[in-house]
Amino acid sequence: MISVMAVVLCLLTLCTRPILAQDTAAAPTDAIAPPSKLIAKDHDNDAGTAIDLEWTLSPDDQPQRKPRVVVGYQVFRSLADGMERVSLESLTPGTVKFTDRSCKYGAAYLYEVVAVGSGNRDSEPARLAQPVRAVRQWFDASRVWFGVIVLIVCGCVIGFTEIVKAGRGTHVRAIAGLKAIEEAAGRATEMGRPCLFVPGLRDMNEISTVAGINVLSHVARIAAEYDATIEVPTCRSLVMTAARETVQAAYIAAGRPEAFNDDRISYITDEQFAYVAWMTGYMVREKPAACFYMGTFFAESLILAETGNSIGAIQIAGTSQAAQLPFFVAACDYTLIGEELFAASAYLSGEPQQLGSLKGQDAGKALAAALLIAGCLLATETSLLPKTTQFAQALDYLTNSILR
Amino acid sequence: MLKSTFPWLIVAVTGCVMIAAFFVPPLAEWKNEAGAWFEILAAMAFVVGGANLFAQHLKKISARRAGWGYSAVTLFSFVVTLVVGLFKVGVIGEDPNYPWAGHYQAEGSALWWLYQFAYQPLIGTMFALLAFYVASAAFRAFRAKNTEATMLLTAAFIVLLGRTYAGTWLTSAVPDDYSALTFPGMTAIILGVFNTAGQRAIMIGIALGVAATSLKVLLGVDRSYLGSDGD
Amino acid sequence: MIDLLRNLDRRWIFLAMLLAVSIPILAQQSFPERPTKTVLDVFNYIEGLPEGSNILLSFDFGPSSDGELEPIATAVVRHCCLKRHKMFFMTLYPDGVPLPERTIKSVIEQEFESYNFKYGEDYINLGFNNAEELVIIVMGTDIKKMFPTDIEKKPLDGFPIAENITSLEDMDLIFTITTGYPGMKEWVQYGSSPLGVKLAVGSTAVQAPEAYPYLPDQMLGLLAAIKGAAEYEAALADKYPAFRDPAKNQGIKRMAPQFWAHLLIIGLIVLGNVVYFADRFQGARR
């Protein structure tokens, strides 16, 4: 089928060419000069599915000539044997580059670029002399430096974990909100009221939800030890599944597996505000003594925190959503700001390998600060001494290669 | 072994493949495939959530626990929405040969009605409650108790004024050379310098927190979400 | 007096807020607007693009943020219509599916009826895909992989508008109207940042401060909520006098309740501090 079409196409081209030629012969001044020097290269750092094309503009493609003689370029592609010729893309005048991202790996292609004139007059095509093949790279060389940064950050986390495990440098500063968790669970027990734990609005594909669930495991354990009830409404089925596993494991670890009740960890609805409506209703009716908000929160943060405030609950919040932090800061007793949420589980566990990861994070911040200071000094030098090219080069390498 | 250790192996292997996919172009495709799978998994998880919702409310109704009437309302609206949505009640498809091919939410269908006249006003109004809570929080929580609170308060004050006509009007007498001293000008400085610096530091911190937490997940240091080995 | 304020029932504050918003709406008041740089950057870019440029409009919000974002969508789609750009609508929010439809109906089909835009040629609604940011990641290399069909499940290849489109890089502008996740941040992370495609954002007010760090490298400009919409409407009215009609400028109109409610909140902050300092003063005297 395709080959028949190709033959028809070829015939059509053969038929139309002479007519065009006659036209141009009749009015030679109207002929459009073709683009030239068409080069094709493999596109770097991909899976072998793209080819870069470059050419020199048609001499008739001049922006100052009005009306414009060349209104664009058209790229054609065929297999090395000339079959399966397809029109790829119409490009605007002045374009000298194009990346064909629809190649099949392993196939050899021929390309043509035609300058398109007004009234559908096309120039002769610029053709490729040799067929070109896309090559597959097994490593994305443009991401080497990024890989190094990933290795440094991960290496620091692992390295410091080992150091702390060996018993050195276990000191970390206190975070007020985390100390308050135990107190809050204790108060709930005294008052005979439940604790509410909200693991946020997002699914298990979000790391802050995972961090929230990790905190839940500690809160649930404290609650189990104090014999306080813990209620975990979720807005994703998968989070409910994970939360049930977590709380059950915490009850087992606290030695009270019989006290675990599945029904307390329930799925409400996926819809943000319906979920919130349920929770505010729950809060004013059941009046939990302690509310924990740990995970990703959006606009509902203030509804939750204000309702919690109006019923006099102790509230501890932690979120990675910078936009919601002001509301938690304004209406909750304690707020874990950004990174502190991810650190919370390590703090609460008190295990050396977890505390080590905190030191690793600190090393990452030190790296960020060092890069930032070095970069700013280079940028300042470049600004002060515009004639000294070494600084500009170093700055360029830092921003465009290392921090690409 | 199958209950806790094997799942962790799945975590470690899939996670490492995804990291590798970023650096190895031929693997990049896998990232897309895994994403498509997540989509399907999340869709199937709805059944787990829905079944839980159904069971919880049914239990409450049959035990005649306090507020069981509202549970009945929830259950009723849940089942009605589910039925009209799954059976495309009131949907008129373009092609009469394919009555099931119409859009599930075409104008005039039952699901469309529920969306338009129940879902949307309910959600929208719930969200609008925030306007009231913002006002009460402003009154109660924004007090100049210490330096930090004063900073928060002042910044909020300036931006509030700077983002309305009132701010423009109050400082309209300030000459253009000193535009930084107008409320919109100060708002721009707060946003451009202080807010940008704060946001960037928070973002850098969160990125590190995410990286460390992901790493702990991959290494199996913290796997409470997978439960314990005893079922 | 101070005693009264100290024990003020918050429901009085609620009532004050209700009145501050309702009365200007009933009175249909409005104030003049002047576009600021972040809005003008977007306006001038869309204005400067050649006719028929490809613009991806991603409505990444649900009905909950509709009150804030709908005027942005209307203003920008209007501008695209005036410039006869090719518009690709999509959404990453499951409950946002009807929203592009509504804007298409009210702006492209009704307001610009005389322009005779054709579905599939001048604009298309790709619909919804629930793979969240993966939609963006995959669209970076292959749009049709994420959206093989339009919203009615008709193959994209059958539409002329989709002929020259493979990846996000073929878009002259991505305009996302966003409220949270997935939205602005994901479009920056996986769209504009790695690919270098121009990205403009219409955001809810709460997201706006998060957007500033991305300006101007990773993001062309920003329309922040109603204020952004009002400024865009003002920019549009400056250039096209037909849009000075107040009935068309919902954003500008909605700024009046904003104005009074802001004053109320400022007043409440002041009042709260009066109570606080009065208490401290009394405490010091005792």
Add this chain to the structure above:
Amino acid sequence: MKRETIIWTVLFVAGGLFLVVRGTQSDHGLGRQYVKQVRVNPQSATDLRVKFKEAPPTDRQAQLSIPRTVGLWVAAFFTLAILSFLYRDNIFYKIAESVMVGVSAAWYMVTAGFWEAIIPKLLANLAPETIGSWALPDLLKPKPPDPKLLSLVPLVLGIMLLCRLLPRGGWIGRWPLAFIVGVFAGIRMIGFLEADFVSQIRSSIIPLVVMTDAGRVNLWASLRNTGLVFGVLACLAYFFFSVEHRGLVGRLARVGVWYLMITFGASFAFTVMGRIALLAGRITFLFDDWLWLIDPAGKRWGP
């Protein structure tokens, strides 16, 4: 009767009277919705089915739509029911809350779950011909695609997830959970480090002293840049976990907290704006679409 009850009774009666008077005594009455009939396939000679489309009352073919008018009043009721929570928890709010939970949970199952994912992305991959001839006729054009057996993997994982519903063997549901957490731990680690860590450092690399084209120091821009870079460093210092906030670090961290507080203040103020817009939207709905007190967009015959 308690004073509160009396006040509320009076308010309800007054509101009801207002609706009755406005509905019967004014020229145009209260909220109604109009539709007009259109052919489903205007070109077809055989397919004579019709459907209804929303139309402005000014349209000559417009006719009153009972279901949509009822819907409008239901929507108004729900709007007021939610607002009533501000006074206190009450029966109307509880009804609205219950409806909201039920409708939205089912809504997500139907749309994001069934019609948008399971049908087109799972079943259509596994059995394209069957699904095509049932609900997705365009899938069959020009010819049905080959089944993609790779989609069996998520199907199996999904079935494992459903094992949670069984009385025993629920632990098998941990496998798909592990798959999701693993995949996204990998993707997020790279994504956040690239876009938030590296990119934000790069964006913050700016000259601390800015020169004008004339070779003079631009004091204003220099101050801005220095303030910005210093702020980032100070806030980073605040986040350090392993160093006690004392001495130099302590002072730096304190400045960092100030920066953070200003950031939060600005965010708060910004948000105020958005929240008011939302309320304005709902109130406009009540005044405009329901009570027909105002007509800002000129879509009817005016107030």
